[in-house]
Amino acid sequence: MTTVAIARYGAGNVRSVELAVRRLGAELIDDLERADLAVLPGVGSARSAMDGLGEAADLLRARHAEGRPILGICLGLQLALDESEEDGGVAGLGLVPGRAVRLEAERVPRIGWAPVDPGGEAYWFAHSYEAVTDSTVATSEGHAAVVEHGSFVGVQFHPEKSGAAGQRFLEQCLSRA
């Protein structure tokens, strides 16, 4: 059975990620070092998240250096970058070269279902910041939607809240782990 550990940093909708992972038959464990897949979830602000991560930050950096899979979701993707301009500037984990900047869109926050290309599948987004990185492998309306760098995969959308499409995406992440 695939094991999954979720990096916790206080506030946020972690339960939805837990439920989604369990629904797919994976086992949740607390060990960020040993789990087949580490998930960096994301709801809240960059500064409080980085403060809340504590020693989990080093565990995630070590995992990435060893080439072991990490999935970042929404803010979890933005935290993996070098820095974020949220909250007046916050240093990120530096797993992926790039930065998170204030979203330029017609309506901010950008909330709702939007297609991701390539593929054209729609997923649910809710964000006010976006990743700017050369590691972007899929976009949604010009914004980074999927980012890959080494063993890190980050998504700006919420697969755990994207119905059947999201479940299929998570299933792929688990099978690759």
Add this chain to the structure above:
Amino acid sequence: MPLPRLIPCLDVAGGRVVKGVRFRELRDVGDPVELGAAYSDGGADELVFLDISATVTSTAAAAAVAARVAEHVTIPFTFGGGIRTVDDATSLLEAGADKISVNSAALERPDLIEELARALGSQAVVVAIDTEAGRVRSHAATRDAARDTIEWAKECEERGAGELLVTSIDRDGTQDGYDLEQLAALRDAVSLPVIASGGAGNAQHVAEALEVAQAALLASILHEDPARLVSLRAELKELGVCLR
């Protein structure tokens, strides 16, 4: 822009979905999890649960409902009703809700919006505005809040709200169509997503609302029947509305 959203609204009291006329003569119409899952299967983009008993019961009861919904529903949902503090809101998000909605509590103490945005992120904070003739109503629309709707909407945005759920009390329950003029004025006044509510009688009304607002809240038009959502979606697509 993300695709226009259809958001069924479920009134909850005592852990059950209820239907009533102006909060009286409540009738039990089903289980929130079962109805929520059926709407999700029927193509809902999100769900809104409004706990209309929340002023007399506790948010712990609402969190218990949210926790059950999260186990079975895999699309985003908002919980509203009786949220007065950051702790109330946090308990709902920890249970699995994606957003919370505040109304009268924000009118009484507007700082609450900032506190919620700081703790949860703006994307999780919906401010519900009940409006009648351009003025804000509070306490389930029973009182005049002594505020202009557009001014209040701008203040909500400045304070960190992530979305506005705007119900036209003039139109609510009439099935005469949304208040498009008010929605257009709001669209021009703020850059937040706006969820239109109140007045939907047919697919044409919903299509018109989705031209000025980012989402339409669906209440009485669905008659608590998930099959109606399926047919409504088909009618909207015939009218050229690009849905998920």
